[in-house]
Amino acid sequence: MEYLDTKAVKKAKKGILSVVFGRTALILALLLLQIGVMISMVTVLKDYRTYMDVVLMILRVIVVIYVINEKGNPAFTMTWILLMMVFPVFGTLFYIYVKSELGSRALAKQLSRRKLETHRYMQQDQSVIRDLKLSKSADVSLAHYMKYQLGFPIYRNTKVTYFPSGDKKFHQMVRELQKAEKYIFLEYFIVEEGYMWNTILEILKAKVREGVEVRFMYDGMCSISKLPYDYPRQMRKYGIRCKMFSPIRPVLTTVQNNRDHRKICVVDGKVAFTGGVNLADEYINRIERFGYWKDTAAMFEGDAVQSFTIMFLQMWNATERGGESYQDYLTEKSTGVKKRELGYVLPYADSPFDHEDVGETVYKHILNHAKRYVHIMTPYLILDDQMMDTLTKTAKSGIEVAIIMPHIPDKWYAFALAKTYYQELLEAGVKIYEFTPGFVHAKIFVSDDEVATVGTINLDYRSLYLHFENGAYIYNNPAVRDIEQDFQRTIRKCHCVTLEEVRKQNIWMQICGRALRLIAPLM
Incomplete structure (x- = not known):
């Protein structure tokens, strides 16, 4: 010892x-x-x-x-x-x-070029829109906005599997990676050496030896404390095409404020994963950092995978000079009768350079069209006036709005800032719960047993306005019920926050939170 x-x-x-x-x-x-x-x-x-x-x-x-x-x-x-x-x-x-x-100007121009190059691969099947109009006309406006303003079509014939924890996503991801025959694309915000990443890396090495193309991209913030700065070079020795997005350099530049917060895994154009789970051991509770780590993810099989493939290739090629054979990676679309039981799936990405608040638009759409309830999980709660107004008006309209937050935070200052919004939300009728076993990293909205979104977008300024993000809007798919059931299971492990508690909050935390609120958009 x-x-x-x-x-x-x-x-x-x-x-x-x-x-x-x-x-x-x-x-x-x-x-x-x-x-x-x-x-x-x-x-x-x-x-x-x-x-x-x-x-x-x-x-x-x-x-x-x-x-x-x-x-x-x-x-x-x-x-x-x-x-x-x-x-x-x-x-x-x-x-x-x-x-x-x-x-950032050069990066924005390059991303714009890549979106133009991939436009032909993101066409909208008009029969899907006609069916959607008969099913839920309100979603047609969202689909129109997503396609004609941002280039993201809505699909049918897509199976969605929801994972209520990081370890369940990890085990399924390992199985799918082992099946790869053509290519594997990985794009993650955080990657750290440990059981989770080392397990995946061994599979990637084996797949390269089998002739599978492997591309791996991670955000440059990992070079600060997670991975060696020359890690891409190490990966290339294994035959893995690897790069850092926006490497951290000792030069003051605005582009370093826009991080790649996305989490995308695509295998052969057949399967795609997204959600809050990064590639580090705390996400699968292999190690403990802030109590039990509650996270979520989803797997997509079918037509909608093509959007995830194209989103990855757009970002990958944002820093490439040469061309890309996009058609080599396209998803084989379903033919014949539409599988009505699978509903609709709309994968989307959010960029700080497109002048469109995509993630916020999806969240507001769900709130504004709810009839019975909107249930939310988010690790952070740093709201602008517009989102605060939407949340409170929805609750005041008699719709149940419930938010699950962490009880054990990863950042004390973000937690102090979040608590400054509690009183106004509670007074409007919004219910706030704190997950007592630990930290919530999930980013989900679910409403009326009909619609949900799973992705990487937190309810804070960074996710909504400054980072590269992604998610998937899901309507009338069995996975929506799974998401709601997970919310109900999680809420049983939560403490319901009361107004009395908020008013008795530690004065030091109140002062810090209020002071931080002045500069919240720049944090």
């Missing part, structure tokens, strides 16, 4: 030293240096007050007028104006820097 303790201490010391003297510390130091230079420039400008005051005042007025008239969410407008009021010079110059979109 003493040997094990000594070994653990040495490992911990090594981990601390690697952080202090490693690449993460270097990146942080260089970023802080650049911020320091910006602040120094502001200080220098103040020394030339006689000449600069008028110029800076005019510049500030121009910027404020631009901010007020800028198209977008009012919450961002108010936060920027507050920043410029508190720090007039720094706030103004920082806004100009952020809005110059250094680095």
Whole structure:
């Protein structure tokens, strides 16, 4: 036992030293240096007050007028104006820097090109729209918006399997990966070495040896503490085509604010997975971080898989110069009679560059067309006025709105911020539950035993406006009942939050939450 303790201490010391003297510390130091230079420039400008005051005042007025008239969410407008009021010079110059979109313009243009290239593979079957109109006309408007504004068609003939936990998704994913004959596509926000990822990696290596094409993409944030910076090079030695999306570099650029938060796995164009589950051991409760980790996912088989395939290829090729043989990866569509019992599935993606709040639109559509209930699971609750208004009006209309939140948070500041919304929601009739065994990472909406959405989109500013995300809208499919049954099972393990509890909340948490709310859109 003493040997094990000594070994653990040495490992911990090594981990601390690697952080202090490693690449993460270097990146942080260089970023802080650049911020320091910006602040120094502001200080220098103040020394030339006689000449600069008028110029800076005019510049500030121009910027404020631009901010007020800028198209977008009012919450961002108010936060920027507050920043410029508190720090007039720094706030103004920082806004100009952020809005110059250094680095993100090129990525936005490339993504736009890829969407044009793949347009022909995302055509809408009009017979599906005609059937949908007879079944639920309200969803036709959503389908029209998704297809003609964003390029995402709605499908029939798609089987959906819902997984109420990360380990169930993992076991099925392993089985499907082992069946691969042509290709495997993986795109995830978090990947960390451990039982889950190592198991998958061994399958990928074996499949490469069998001649299966494997592409693996993960977000560059993993290079901070999860994976070595040269991990893509290591993967390429195994024959796996691998890349980081937006690698973290020691340069202040707005593109680093837009992370790839998506979770997509596609096998042979036959099967696709999405949901909240990343590729790390806490997601399957192999290790414990914040109590029991409650997460969800879904598997799709059939026509709708093609959208997941194309979404992956669009993102993969956003940083590629050459062309892509998209037709080599297309899904073989069902022919003949439509399987009515499978209903409709609409996979979708959300981008910070498309000027459309896709995830929020789907959530609002479900709330606005509910007749009996809307049940929600989300790890974070950081709401703008529009979403708050939709949630409270739905509840005030006599519709049951219930939200399951974590009881053990992963980020104390996000939890403190979430609690600032509790009182207004509860007073409007929204029910809030906290999952007492641990942390909720699921992102689901389900309503009226008819519709649901499963994906990667949290109820916070980052997911709704700043990150790349994805999900699937599901209507009249048996999986909807499975999602609702899981909600009911989960709620039995929850504590129902009361107004009295909220009013007695720790004063320090209240102060922190209210202060953070001022800058919530920029967090």
